[in-house]
Amino acid sequence: MGRTLLLICLCMTGQVFAQQPSRFNGIEANMGNIFRLSDAKTRSISPENFNGAKGAGGKATTGMGQSASRDLGQGWKVSPSVMIKAKSTFTIAEIDGSGSIQHIWMTPTGNWRYSIIRFYWDDETTPSVEAPVGDFFCMGWGRYAPLQSLAVCVNPGSAFNCYWPMPFRKKCRITMENIDEKDMILYYQVDYILTDVPNDAAYFHAQYRRVNPLPYKGVYTLVDSIQGRGQYVGTYMAYGSHNNGWWGEGEIKFYMDGDSEWPTICGTGTEDYFCGSYDFDTHVKNPAGVDRTEYTEYTTPYSGLAQVIRGDGHYSIAQRFGLYRWHITDPIRFEKSLKVTIQALGWRDGGRYLPLQDDIASTVFWYQAEPHGAYPKLPAKDQLEVN
Structure with missing residues (x-):
């Protein structure tokens, strides 16, 4: 036993x-x-051993800590x-x-x-x-x-x-x-x-993208340039909501090895993909005893809503979220190619879906045999800015 x-x-x-x-x-x-x-x-x-040589750590005589270590000399945090x-x-x-x-x-x-x-x-x-x-x-x-x-x-x-x-x-x-x-x-x-x-060891890859705002009825592409054999192992999203209301009804889709119009894997909602549910809400009571709901941050070994930035009612009014999902025990394996997309979807009055035009940035992580496909050009500084 x-x-x-x-x-x-x-x-x-x-x-x-x-x-x-x-x-x-x-x-x-x-x-x-x-x-x-x-x-x-x-x-x-590290700055205390720039090339990692054996027996060469902490030998610096000049560096960013030189002034602070002037009374102690070499070996005392001269170059941290x-x-x-x-x-x-x-x-x-x-x-x-x-x-x-x-x-x-x-x-x-x-x-x-x-x-x-x-x-x-x-x-x-x-x-x-x-x-x-x-x-x-x-x-x-x-x-x-x-x-x-x-x-x-x-x-x-x-x-x-x-x-x-x-x-x-x-x-x-x-x-x-x-x-x-x-x-x-x-x-x-x-x-x-x-x-x-080992011969079967693949190389680590990560790619960043951002669209702000997402075009109406547009689908956000996390990655579409993966060519070769490997496994998709993680997603990070920095999601900025431009609307009131819930923003996470969209489905994630994995198109692999020749999928065209329809993917092999289709999720059921953004919060579901990040291993949460029901808007990441927790029911709490305010000091007056009135029941209300609020976003609940969580971090786990494999997934989380690590960051919720709530508007301050002044200049920083946008709600922003940081989410991650690691496919460590459930990697998405592909033989020839992989494309990953996610919808930005909320609610209209009357129980209808609302395509959102939000600020979405992502970094995706995967392993593959080289060579890798061409990456899109990194956004310019103004397009990277958090505003």
Whole structure:
């Protein structure tokens, strides 16, 4: 009975001992195999060790903390951060060899929509990841909100954490472009391993889009350029409502491997796709004892409504929402192609649907074999602005 229960628990998280490779390489360490020995070599890149070299951390004699450490000297937080000048690009990490990114932590200052993070795998010249840093870490509205999930955590102090495994075979390059008119400060750490990468390991991808406003009766496209074989693993949406009333009746649709007019997967509503229900409402009583409903934030390992920005009745009158859905235990697998769309739909009087013209931004996440299809051009600075 005990062994059966253990196998059930491990199966629920995809961690069955019999399925583990005979030579564990450490790329997908988890609670089911963390005790297994590996030949992987752990490394870390930060402003205290720009290239992740063994035995080279904390050796800086100049840096952003030089003044504060002047009485203590080398080894005392001399270089904890970097300044990225306005209209410039900084290389966060450049790694040669085969391995996998395992964790990224950073806390960027400045405007999170104007800081563009990009990832390049092996010898590719166009990025596999391209998104504003706030949207990549599920903070698309430029305001902190706590978020706890398996793939992304945002912790107090606006600490961004990413746990998506990101294997590479020849090289990894991560950059941050500051498109703002002001300089920004970036604290960061990239934790990775150097190890052999299995033949069936796909590459991590992320793509950002925004439409504001969505045309009347238009359907929002989260992604339509995925070509090749892989699996779709996540959606983040920064949804800005331009109307009163409920906004989340729209269906998400996955068109895969040659689907044309009709998709293979069709959802039943926006709040349903993000694993909520009934408008994300909770019934509460006000101080007078009158029953009312209100949006209820939630974060779980796989889905959440992490952010609800309520209008203040003055200049910030718009309602804005941040939602995520990770397909970690239920990846959407495709062989040749994938297109994903979602409707923006509310209610008219008389019980009829109302096509909405809202502000929708999204970052979607997937793994695939390279090469990847062409990405749409990233919106210009004015089109990225949160207003």
